[in-house]
Amino acid sequence: MRVGVLTGGGDCPGLNAVIRAVTKSLLRHGQCKGVQVLGIEDGFEGLMGGQPRTRVLRWDQVSGILHMGGTILGTSNSANPLRDAATLAQVQRNVRTLGLDVVVVIGGDGTMSLAHGLRQIGLACVGVPKTIDNDIALCERSFGFDTAVATVTDALRRVESTGNSHHRVMIVETMGRHAGWLALEAGLAGAADVILLPEIDYDLQAVAARCQQREKRQRYSIICIGEGAKPRGGSLTVREHVAHSPDPVRLGGVGHVLREQLQPHLQSEVRTTVLGHVQRGGDPTPFDRVLATRFGHHAAQLVIEGRLGRMVTLQDGRIGSVPIADVANTQRTVSLQHELIITARNIGVCLGD
Numbered sequence: 218m219r220v221g222v223l224t225g226g227g228d229c230p231g232l233n234a235v236i237r238a239v240t241k242s243l244l245r246h247g248q249c250k251g252v253q254v255l256g257i258e259d260g261f262e263g264l265m266g267g268q269p270r271t272r273v274l275r276w277d278q279v280s281g282i283l284h285m286g287g288t289i290l291g292t293s294n295s296a297n298p299l300r301d302a303a304t305l306a307q308v309q310r311n312v313r314t315l316g317l318d319v320v321v322v323i324g325g326d327g328t329m330s331l332a333h334g335l336r337q338i339g340l341a342c343v344g345v346p347k348t349i350d351n352d353i354a355l356c357e358r359s360f361g362f363d364t365a366v367a368t369v370t371d372a373l374r375r376v377e378s379t380g381n382s383h384h385r386v387m388i389v390e391t392m393g394r395h396a397g398w399l400a401l402e403a404g405l406a407g408a409a410d411v412i413l414l415p416e417i418d419y420d421l422q423a424v425a426a427r428c429q430q431r432e433k434r435q436r437y438s439i440i441c442i443g444e445g446a447k448p449r450g451g452s453l454t455v456r457e458h459v460a461h462s463p464d465p466v467r468l469g470g471v472g473h474v475l476r477e478q479l480q481p482h483l484q485s486e487v488r489t490t491v492l493g494h495v496q497r498g499g500d501p502t503p504f505d506r507v508l509a510t511r512f513g514h515h516a517a518q519l520v521i522e523g524r525l526g527r528m529v530t531l532q533d534g535r536i537g538s539v540p541i542a543d544v545a546n547t548q549r550t551v552s553l554q555h556e557l558i559i560t561a562r563n564i565g566v567c568l569g570d
């Protein structure tokens with residue numbers, strides 16, 4: 218059996234831990250059954266050209282990478298194997314030439330949608346959910362999220378000392394696309410006074426009122442805002458459009474928009490920090506290393522048992538799997554009834570409404 222492994226979409230702490238667990242589990246099984254693991258380079262891009270880019274993964278190549286951020290295989294968040302009929306036909310030829318029986322696809326919702334689309338050329342996939350956004354349907358925790366929450370929490374604590382010393386309003390913008398999980402969990406962990414999420418359009422007056430209240434007593438405020446947040450009646454802040462990409466808009470900059478809106482209402486200076494890619498980098502936390510290892514091991518079991526077309530999940534703390542079809546083209550956003558939303562409100566955090 219020949220099994221491909223690729224990492225697609227944005228990088229994320231814990232990808233290498235999955236590659237390691239998938240490969241080691243398959244190779245150990247293969248000692249009696251004969252399995253070869255082929256690493257595909259730069260996500261689906263490695264399968265798209267006239268010359269597929271792959272390398273055989275042996276035990277030694279995946280040893281010593283558990284703790285490393287990024288991905289040893291490289292990734293791409295613009296490669297689209299479904300772009301047109303010619304691209305798809307080339308992918309099909311490459312899959313045949315390489316003799317791939319199945320590909321373990323480690324990625325976010327965009328990557329899962331592509332994996333689902335590839336069934337039309339008969340390519341069987343097993344999915345492993347990754348994203349710092351934690352927005353993959355039917356999966357309560359994707360690896361990478363815990364590390365990103367730790368990074369943002371640390372940043373919030375750091376800007377607090379400047380806010381406190383200079384009596385400023387400090388805005389910290391997080392990633393997370395159209396889901397507010399990262400801003401919400403890090404905002405709670407970093408004791409933000411205001412947390413603004415894509416799921417709740419913010420009322421500028423409510424945010425200004427909270428900062429004015431704090432101007433009189435504490436004399437500084439910390440606002441944590443997800444990049445997908447928007448003002449009531451306003452629109453998303455788009456950094457750039459990307460043609461032909463499965464993810465056609467890049468968000469970013471709403472923290473600056475909020476600063477402009479808020480400043481005229483306040484005496485204190487308002488400053489913005491956009492955290493950007495530091496949230497995706499660095500070594501995975503122990504939690505993410507273990508979760509990624511569990512996911513990778515389970516993906517290998519699905520391959521061995523021939524349960525293809527499924528994505529590994531974590532639900533109610535248990536590892537399981539669901540059909541990739543059920544998660545393709547959907548996202549898991551924060552429900553307004555979620556316990557963390559209720560908790561935030563009840564401890565007096567302003568959610569902008």
Ligand code: F6P
Binds near residue numbers: 294
């Ligand atoms: O999906 C992960 C993510 O980091 C999002 O939070 C963010 O909007 C996007 O990727 C950024 O992608 P890029 O690296 O292409 O700017």
